[in-house]
Amino acid sequence: MAYDKELAAAIKAASLAARLCRGLCGFQKVQKALLQSDVRSKRGRNKSPVTVADYGSQALVSFVLQQEFPGEFSLVAEEDSIDLRKDGGGEIVERITKLVNESLTSDGSYGVSLSSEDVLKAIDSGKSEGGSQGRHWVLDPIDGTKGFVRGDQYAVALALLDRGNVVLGVLACPNLPLTSISVAHPHSPNNEVGCLFFAEVGRGTYMQLLDGSSTVKVQVSAVENPEEASFFESYESAHSMHDLSSLIAQKLGVKAAPIRMDSQVKYGALSRGDGAIYLRFPRNGYREKIWDHAAGSIVVTEAGGVVTDAAGKQLDFSKGKYLDLDTGIIVSNQKLMPLLFDAVRASLAEKAKPQP
Numbered sequence: 001m002a003y004d005k006e007l008a009a010a011i012k013a014a015s016l017a018a019r020l021c022r023g024l025c026g027f028q029k030v031q032k033a034l035l036q037s038d039v040r041s042k043r044g045r046n047k048s049p050v051t052v053a054d055y056g057s058q059a060l061v062s063f064v065l066q067q068e069f070p071g072e073f074s075l076v077a078e079e080d081s082i083d084l085r086k087d088g089g090g091e092i093v094e095r096i097t098k099l100v101n102e103s104l105t106s107d108g109s110y111g112v113s114l115s116s117e118d119v120l121k122a123i124d125s126g127k128s129e130g131g132s133q134g135r136h137w138v139l140d141p142i143d144g145t146k147g148f149v150r151g152d153q154y155a156v157a158l159a160l161l162d163r164g165n166v167v168l169g170v171l172a173c174p175n176l177p178l179t180s181i182s183v184a185h186p187h188s189p190n191n192e193v194g195c196l197f198f199a200e201v202g203r204g205t206y207m208q209l210l211d212g213s214s215t216v217k218v219q220v221s222a223v224e225n226p227e228e229a230s231f232f233e234s235y236e237s238a239h240s241m242h243d244l245s246s247l248i249a250q251k252l253g254v255k256a257a258p259i260r261m262d263s264q265v266k267y268g269a270l271s272r273g274d275g276a277i278y279l280r281f282p283r284n285g286y287r288e289k290i291w292d293h294a295a296g297s298i299v300v301t302e303a304g305g306v307v308t309d310a311a312g313k314q315l316d317f318s319k320g321k322y323l324d325l326d327t328g329i330i331v332s333n334q335k336l337m338p339l340l341f342d343a344v345r346a347s348l349a350e351k352a353k354p355q356p
């Protein structure tokens with residue numbers, strides 16, 4: 001109702017972007033054939049990877065949203081064109097432009113071909129700072145770039161903020177198996193893959209195939225006994241402290257080994273009950289960005305789950321690009337959350353104690 005048009009546009013934009021990421025080189029499993037030259041390191045201290053697909057996805061989503069909502073438009077997105085505009089960037093920009101135009105042609109709705117400059121401008125229209133006033137789109141064009149490059153999980157994550165609250169979210173997950181992933185089969189290589197989750201505030205969470213078919217309503221796991229719960233965490237130990245998660249899991253009585261996976265696919269998998277807990281504890285000094293959690297958090301909360309920081313506070317998306325939070329992010333169902341919260345507090349206190 002309230003956001004139907006926005007939700008439809010978000011699903012369209014994220015699906016097209018997922019097709020671009022998949023189609024980099026033919027058909028599924030595309031990202032395995034990424035060329036070395038398609039992957040760059042970003043400027044700055046942490047030199048995180050970025051690929052032609054990250055840029056292409058951002059340009060495409062930005063273009064589609066601007067076509068659907070001409071007039072007032074605000075987008076907070078991860079990438080920018082600064083590195084692309086440097087000397088020697090021409091070739092990669094041409095490759096991105098080709099990818100974007102191929103995706104637009106395959107869709108056929110807009111009947112335009114973008115120039116390289118149009119593509120750079122579309123990427124740069126993601127420079128909004130967000131905040132607590134008005135509406136802002138929030139985009140991670142490829143969340144889990146390291147997973148994408150490795151041939152594992154990644155997501156196109158798009159959300160809408162209205163007066164600081166996330167009101168809708170879409171997670172396109174091209175490599176997520178349609179059936180439940182488990183500790184035994186985290187990758188399910190023979191299973192059909194490609195899911196899209198969408199949620200609108202007050203209206204629940206749904207999952208469909210990436211082609212838009214087979215829509216089903218999803219719910220988080222109803223597991224109440226921690227011994228039967230399994231938990232997700234980042235694949236990358238640099239992104240989340242695995243030793244702390246394992247201490248928490250041990251205090252809680254979780255028996256299963258962690259399911260390590262890249263990106264907000266973890267939130268999608270949790271929303272359909274593949275696991276019951278997601279633990280994320282970045283190392284000291286790291287500041288979480290809103291595009292890494294906006295879509296995922298509404299997908300989980302509308303499926304009946306709870307997403308808080310380590311102090312039990314709801315995530316606040318109204319403060320600009322960064323989330324201002326206590327220590328980490330914890331996600332679970334309503335029943336398990338009080339136990340999880342106690343285990344988190346006890347584990348953090350134990351870790352803070354001076355070692356004998």
Ligand SMILES: Nc1ncnc2c1ncn2[C@@H]1O[C@H](COP(=O)(O)O)[C@@H](OP(=O)(O)O)[C@H]1O
Nearest residue numbers: 142143144145146234238239262263282286292
């Ligand atoms: N040192 C760090 N600690 C925590 N998160 C980090 C990090 N460095 C990068 N990230 C974020 O972790 C995200 C991936 O999450 P995950 O570990 O769940 O796969 C990255 O998103 P991108 O891949 O979009 O850059 C990036 O924003």
Ligand SMILES: [Mg+2]
Nearest residue numbers: 048049078145
């Ligand atoms: Mg990144």
Ligand SMILES: [Mg+2]
Nearest residue numbers: 140143144292
């Ligand atoms: Mg990200």
Ligand SMILES: [Mg+2]
Nearest residue numbers: 078140142143
């Ligand atoms: Mg990203």
